[in-house]
Amino acid sequence: MSHVITATGLTVSRGPNRHRRTIIGPLSFTVSPGCISGVVGPSGAGKTTLIRAITGLQPHQGELVVLGRRAGHPANRGRIGYDPQEVAVHPGLSAREHCRYYGTLGHDSVPSREVIDELLEVLGLAEVAEVRTDGLSGGQRKRVSLACALISRAKLLVIDEPTVGLDPLTREHLWNHFRSLAAEGVTFLLSSHVLEEADRCDRVLMLRQGELIADETPTELRHRTGCPDLESAFLKLVRECSGSSGEGWKR
């Protein structure tokens, strides 16, 4: 089966003309259907820039093909579910109303009550399903934002920092949900600076200062670096690449 994402010489430059600088790239990689890929790296490495390019929100140079079309193609709009780092919810709507709205975009039918209930349960939002989001906590609002992407029935889900602020039980439920969607062929691209999270992914794309310094499974990465866990593996790679202390990695 063809790749869901193919990047060839992908580069993003930002800033006003005189101060324009390369933020990421050139990057070349592919993502297969049903794969859960983790984009990891220190703060400022370019994770958000990369996933915004894939969703079509970030202009780029080089080739970037997503779901068979160039990134940003209008036909991809209903085919990518995106949950940005910033919480994106409507203050006057409840979690259930968000699910009904976002679950219907690009489709002929509203998701069934059972499907919405199951997702709200997974996200620990069942008790507050009918409460307007302006009456929810910050963490609850972030989960409503995540629900909007997960209910979309999109072929590709791009999620920036999916489990920030989640308690361990909700995180476990969420990962089980990711796994069952992936088994149905949904492809995930998750950005994270939490390395335990990366260890759950099928594959890790590690960025440092806009460059890809690892593109392999967590097991391969541990094996290649000879490190027992991903945190020490990543720190070792960062040090090797920069000859520095690896500072800048945030947890």
Ligand SMILES: Nc1ncnc2c1ncn2[C@@H]1O[C@H](COP(=O)(O)OP(=O)(O)OP(=O)(O)O)[C@@H](O)[C@H]1O
């Ligand atoms: N609008 C902008 N103009 C110029 N440079 C920018 C702009 N937005 C971000 N950058 C720079 O691009 C680089 C990558 O930023 P990005 O947000 O992609 O990193 P990140 O890995 O997602 O970081 P974090 O983990 O802190 O969210 C940073 O050096 C940042 O300063």
